[in-house]
Amino acid sequence: MELVNTAVFGLLSVAGLVVFIIVLIKSFKEGGVLHGILGILTCGLYTYIWGWLKSKQLQLAKLMLLWTVVWVLSMAMPLIVGTSALMQAIPMAGELGIGGQPAETMKPAKLRGKKSAKSSKKSKARAGKASKKGKPAKAKPSDPNSKALALWKKGKFNKPDQAAALLGKVIKQHPDFAPAYNNRGNAYRDLRQYAKAIQDYNRAISLDPKFAKAFNNRGNVYFDQKNYQMAIRDYNQSVSANPNYKLAYMNRGLAYHQLKQNNLACKDFSKACQMGECDGIQWAKKQRICK
Numbered sequence: 001m002e003l004v005n006t007a008v009f010g011l012l013s014v015a016g017l018v019v020f021i022i023v024l025i026k027s028f029k030e031g032g033v034l035h036g037i038l039g040i041l042t043c044g045l046y047t048y049i050w051g052w053l054k055s056k057q058l059q060l061a062k063l064m065l066l067w068t069v070v071w072v073l074s075m076a077m078p079l080i081v082g083t084s085a086l087m088q089a090i091p092m093a094g095e096l097g098i099g100g101q102p103a104e105t106m107k108p109a110k111l112r113g114k115k116s117a118k119s120s121k122k123s124k125a126r127a128g129k130a131s132k133k134g135k136p137a138k139a140k141p142s143d144p145n146s147k148a149l150a151l152w153k154k155g156k157f158n159k160p161d162q163a164a165a166l167l168g169k170v171i172k173q174h175p176d177f178a179p180a181y182n183n184r185g186n187a188y189r190d191l192r193q194y195a196k197a198i199q200d201y202n203r204a205i206s207l208d209p210k211f212a213k214a215f216n217n218r219g220n221v222y223f224d225q226k227n228y229q230m231a232i233r234d235y236n237q238s239v240s241a242n243p244n245y246k247l248a249y250m251n252r253g254l255a256y257h258q259l260k261q262n263n264l265a266c267k268d269f270s271k272a273c274q275m276g277e278c279d280g281i282q283w284a285k286k287q288r289i290c291k
Helices: 002-031 033-042 045-053 061-089 117-127 144-150 160-173 178-190 192-207 212-224 226-240 246-258 262-275 277-287
Strands: none
Touching: 002 033, 002 045, 002 061, 033 045, 045 061, 045 117, 144 160, 144 178, 178 192, 178 212, 178 246, 192 212, 212 226, 212 246, 246 262, 246 277, 262 277
């Protein structure tokens, strides 16, 4: 990508120089030496203005239009490159909740009602080897949750519609399993169905108020919608729930940058890098945002 950007910028520079030389020669011939010298001394600005003023008389309209397009694109390139790099950083910032298959609810026999020992054994078998601490049972490769998680590649679902459908099945079977809502929210974000994504993140957070990943992911949706203030609010909640959550610091830095609060952005990028996530600070230094 960097090589392509460099090549495009180089072509624009050459095209702009060629057009400038052509119009400069015209100014020498038609306007005289003074016009030509003024064009050189002002680095082409005088020549550009003179060219537009004489465009009809000397039939330079198409040439001047080309010069204008080249000039605008050349000035916009740093913003285009910067935005491209920024968008490359954001997708990796979305994260799944804990993996594995949610275990069946293991309630005491008195609360479950009178069941036979045989029925109890079947229930435990369905639950799998869930730990006493309430961790999810080891997932089977064929269950919907595992199939959905297998679609997660490099910070996004490669088949988000399929992942959303699979996670919907998990939620139907386990309506209080917060990670499934968080993960389906990621799928909806990949589909750009932002309202549904936020609804799922809200549900995940209501089930687990300290779910740092869900706050971070909801912040990413607000970031996508260019609602940077709301994004920062969620990133704040994320780092409050988990002070060592490096991706939330990086994402908050990106949001601060969008609000032109680069001092705060650089602090967050540096904080994330101290924790091992240096993509933000490397990008910012390359863009000369941070020292």
